[in-house]
Amino acid sequence: MNPGSLLAYRHVISNAGPSDAAPVLVTDTFPSGVIFDSAVGADCTGGGARCTIDRLAPGDVITFTVYGRTDTTVRGTFVTTATVASPAENLYPDNNTATAITTVRIFVYLPLTLRSYRP
Amino acid sequence: MDIKRKSYATLRLWLGLLLLLGSSAPVGAAAAPIALSADVFLTIQDMPDPVMAGAALTYHLYVINGGPDPATGVTVTGVLPESVGYETFSAPSGVTCAADGQALTCALGTLINGQTVAVDVAVAVDPGARGTLRFAAVVAGNEPDLIPANNSAAAQTQVNIDVNLELAFHDVTPVPAIAGAPLTYALVVANTGQSNATQVVLTDTLPAEVQVTALTPDQGACEVIDVDIVCALDVIGPQQVVTVSVVMRVDAATRAPLAHHARVDSLEPDAEPVNNARWLVLPLIARSDLRVQAWPVPAPIISDTLMLEPPVAGRPLGYLIHAENLGPSDANAVSLRVTLPPSVTLDGGMTSTLGACVQNGLHVICGPGYMTAGFSGTLHLTVTVDASFVGTLALTATISGLETDPFPDNNSVVVTVPVATYADLSLLLSAPAPL
Numbered sequence: 001m002n003p004g005s006l007l008a009y010r011h012v013i014s015n016a017g018p019s020d021a022a023p024v025l026v027t028d029t030f031p032s033g034v035i036f037d038s039a040v041g042a043d044c045t046g047g048g049a050r051c052t053i054d055r056l057a058p059g060d061v062i063t064f065t066v067y068g069r070t071d072t073t074v075r076g077t078f079v080t081t082a083t084v085a086s087p088a089e090n091l092y093p094d095n096n097t098a099t100a101i102t103t104v105r106i107f108v109y110l111p112l113t114l115r116s117y118r119p
Numbered sequence: 120m121d122i123k124r125k126s127y128a129t130l131r132l133w134l135g136l137l138l139l140l141g142s143s144a145p146v147g148a149a150a151a152p153i154a155l156s157a158d159v160f161l162t163i164q165d166m167p168d169p170v171m172a173g174a175a176l177t178y179h180l181y182v183i184n185g186g187p188d189p190a191t192g193v194t195v196t197g198v199l200p201e202s203v204g205y206e207t208f209s210a211p212s213g214v215t216c217a218a219d220g221q222a223l224t225c226a227l228g229t230l231i232n233g234q235t236v237a238v239d240v241a242v243a244v245d246p247g248a249r250g251t252l253r254f255a256a257v258v259a260g261n262e263p264d265l266i267p268a269n270n271s272a273a274a275q276t277q278v279n280i281d282v283n284l285e286l287a288f289h290d291v292t293p294v295p296a297i298a299g300a301p302l303t304y305a306l307v308v309a310n311t312g313q314s315n316a317t318q319v320v321l322t323d324t325l326p327a328e329v330q331v332t333a334l335t336p337d338q339g340a341c342e343v344i345d346v347d348i349v350c351a352l353d354v355i356g357p358q359q360v361v362t363v364s365v366v367m368r369v370d371a372a373t374r375a376p377l378a379h380h381a382r383v384d385s386l387e388p389d390a391e392p393v394n395n396a397r398w399l400v401l402p403l404i405a406r407s408d409l410r411v412q413a414w415p416v417p418a419p420i421i422s423d424t425l426m427l428e429p430p431v432a433g434r435p436l437g438y439l440i441h442a443e444n445l446g447p448s449d450a451n452a453v454s455l456r457v458t459l460p461p462s463v464t465l466d467g468g469m470t471s472t473l474g475a476c477v478q479n480g481l482h483v484i485c486g487p488g489y490m491t492a493g494f495s496g497t498l499h500l501t502v503t504v505d506a507s508f509v510g511t512l513a514l515t516a517t518i519s520g521l522e523t524d525p526f527p528d529n530n531s532v533v534v535t536v537p538v539a540t541y542a543d544l545s546l547l548l549s550a551p552a553p554l
Contacts, residue, residue, distance in 0.1 A: 007551035014545050018433030020507040021542035056544070058433055058506050068551070080551070087509075088432075088542035098548035 006037060007068045009100060011051075013084055017058025021086035024053040030068050031078035037067040056086070070104065077103045157190035159183065159230065160269035161258040169277035173246035173313035173357045176203060177239050178274060180225065182258050186232030190260035193227040195238070197256025202248035202278070209239040216240060223256070230260075244278065246315040246357050252276040283312040283390040284319065284355070286383045288399045289362075295402035299371030299447030299492045302329065304399070306348075306363040308383050310355040316385035319355050321363060323348040323381040328373035333366035348381075355385070369403070371449045371492040377401040407450035407492070407522040410529040413440045413457075413514060415536045418467060418501045429539045433506030435467055438534070439499055440516045442473055446492030450520035453490045455498065457483040458515040462508040467501020490520070504538055511537045 009028065015021050028049035030036070036046025041064025044051035049066045056062060068080070080100045090096060164179040184190040198221050199205060205218035208225065214236060216225040227236050244252065255273035264270060291304040306323060310316050319339075325331070325346050334341040334348060338361055341350035352361050369377065382396035389395055415430060418437035430436040440457060444450045455473055459465060459481045469476055469483065473496040476485040485498055504512065517531040524530060 009551050010549035012547035012549075016543035016545065017541070018431055018506060019540035019542050020432065021540075021544055022507070022509075024544065026546070055507070056542070058542075080548070082546055082548040084544045084546040086542050086544060088540035090544055091541055092543050092545075095543075095545035098546045100548050100550040102551050 004072065005070050007034065007070065007080075007102065009049075009066045009068065009080060009082070010063065011042075011066065011082060012061065012063050013053065013056065014061040015056040015058050016092075019088050020055055020057050021088045022055035024056045024084060024086045026051040026053070027083045027085075028066055028068075029081045029083075031080060033071050033073045033075075034068040034078070034080070035071070037069040039064060039066045041065060075104055077101060155188040155262050156265050157188045157230075157232070157260055157262040158185035158264055158266045158269070159190045159193055159258050159260050160185060160266070161195060161256060161272045163254065163256060163272040163274040165252075165254070165274040165276045168274075169279045170244055170252075171281040171313045172202075172244055172248040172278050172315065173281065174244055175206070176242050176244050176252070176276060178242065178254055180238040180240060180256065181235060182227055182230065182238070183235045184230035184232055184260075185266075188262060189229055189231045190262055191229045192261040193230050193236075193258060194260075195223075195225040195227065195256050195258045197223045197254060199223055199242060200248075200252040200254055202245040202252060203242040203254075204245070206241040206243050208241065211236060214238060246313065247317075247354070248278045248314075249280075250278055252278060280314045280387045281312040281357075281390060282310060282314050282316040282385055282387040283394075284316055284383050284385060285309045285311055285391075285394045286321070286381055286397050288379070288381070288397060291399065291401065295404050296369050296377050297447055298369050298373050298403060298405045299449065300369060300406070301332070301366055302369050302377070302401075303364070303366050306350075306365060306381055307360060308352065308355060308363075309360045310357055312390055313357045314387065315357070316355045316387055317353075318386040319352040319361075319383060320385075321348075321350040321352055321381065321383045323350075323365070323379055325367070325379060326377045328370040328375070328377060329367040330370070331365065331367045333364070335364040337361045337363070352383075371447060374403060374405060376403055405448035405522040406446075406525050407448045407490075407520050408445035408526045408529070409442070409450060409453065409490070409518045409520050409524055410445055410526075411440065411442045411455065411516045411518040411532050413438060413516045413532050413534040415439075415512075415534065416499075429537050430504055430512070432504050432508045432538050432540045434541075435501055435503050436463065436512075436536075437467075437499060437501050438514055439497060441495065441497050442487070442516075442518050443495030444490040444492055444520075445526075448522055449492050450490045450522050451488075452521040453487045454519055455485040455487065456517045456519075457485075457498065457500070458517075459483065459500075459502060460512040460514055462505040462512065463502035464505070465500060465502050467503065469501070470497075470499040472496035473498050508538055509540055511535050 208216035339352040418435035
């Protein structure tokens with residue numbers, strides 16, 4: 001992708017219970033050079049993304065997308081981390097964090113024109 | 120009463136003859152000394168006669184010197200009846216009396232010719248005396264007594280009986296009696312007569328609704344024969360009071376007044392039979408201390424093990440409700456009402472030993488109905504806590520019955536339990552796709 005591109009991060013949050021999780025807070029940690037742009041399906045705010053879901057009952061699954069925008073300094077491979085949490089105690093925290101790896105390739109358009117000069 | 124008398128005229132005749140014979144002695148012969156003599160004699164009066172066993176009796180002793188000479192060293196000796204005790208004497212100055220056991224001795228000193236000395240000897244008749252009392256005494260002096268036949272006298276006293284037994288119920292506790300509770304009282308027998316009452320028998324006819332648990336007589340022995348307490352109290356002396364302490368348990372189911380009838384009798388006729396029998400009619404009340412307790416327990420496996428971990432929203436929770444009648448009376452129309460927290464669903468069933476239970480919304484009502492004193496039962500409820508619940512659950516259990524409850528504070532219980540929330544959240548994050 002090119003610098004300045006939008007990155008779409010799709011989040012799938014589920015609650016295996018037994019209690020409701022309310023509220024549910026999802027936090028995305030973007031790498032340097034990526035900033036929060038917008039979200040669809042959840043109320044989110046930036047710099048990283050902090051998204052809030054009012055309630056997630058046992059068995060519920062919610063999907064939303066967070067958009068991040070790259071700047072011109074982004075290079076190479078970077079990692080985005082997302083974490084979900086709620087006031088309810090989580091007996092299995094290992095699946096509360098997920099990562100996404102992205103590689104930024106730079107496309108530079110350098111046109112070359114050959115002209116002849118007569119001395 | 121015996122009175123011994125001697126004709127003083129006869130005595131004077133004998134003395135005259137002796138003087139005439141003395142004057143006929145030859146003239147010039149040496150005069151022989153004239154021997155002194157005195158005819159002392161004794162009479163005894165008993166007062167009163169008849170006398171009550173246990174009462175005072177006085178012997179009036181009259182000692183007379185019939186002369187002709189003064190009588191010196193006059194003493195009266197006698198043996199008091201076995202059933203009397205010497206008390207005191209009354210006599211003119213110079214006269215003394217003393218008793219050594221039943222042996223009575225009175226020293227009268229000198230009585231001149233014609234002198235009479237009266238001595239009153241007071242004795243106490245034994246309360247157990249029966250029949251006739253005989254007191255015999257003899258008077259003697261230093262001088263020869265020409266008529267010794269009148270020196271002794273005796274009195275026979277008829278003994279009558281004065282027994283008056285009275286019976287009363289004392290210290291009846293509690294009043295009114297309480298169904299199922301101990302009832303204590305004292306049967307008090309008093310003898311207000313003067314004589315011993317013998318072979319005293321006390322009988323207390325009990326109502327059928329009591330059971331004797333302890334009998335403690337001051338004396339004698341008691342036993343329960345059918346519905347009677349029968350006490351053989353032996354001898355009750357004058358002014359003596361004998362108490363029989365009674366402890367019994369009133370049947371927990373009875374509601375009728377308790378009627379006791381007691382009477383006391385002895386071998387002797389009673390001076391006032393009307394107070395020998397008493398009724399005791401006790402009003403009776405019922406008191407049932409109903410108690411309910413409740414605990415959260417693990418679920419779905421219902422057990423009486425208390426929860427060590429807090430219940431979790433979205434998971435089953437058990438409640439153990441324990442209801443009992445601590446008595447003392449049986450309880451009627453007993454109802455247990457359980458109000459569930461609004462954030463639970465009774466979906467795991469209920470198991471009751473407290474009669475049939477029905478659910479009506481948040482309420483579970485069980486009707487054990489009749490609960491004997493000491494009965495206890497349980498109700499197990501299995502509910503599921505709403506997954507969305509956060510906070511503390513409060514379950515209320517209330518038990519009520521027809522009888523008055525002496526300790527109403529334990530008729531209702533609110534069991535609160537904080538609820539934990541466990542949410543196993545998981546997150547999937549897709550690698551971004553460039554747009």
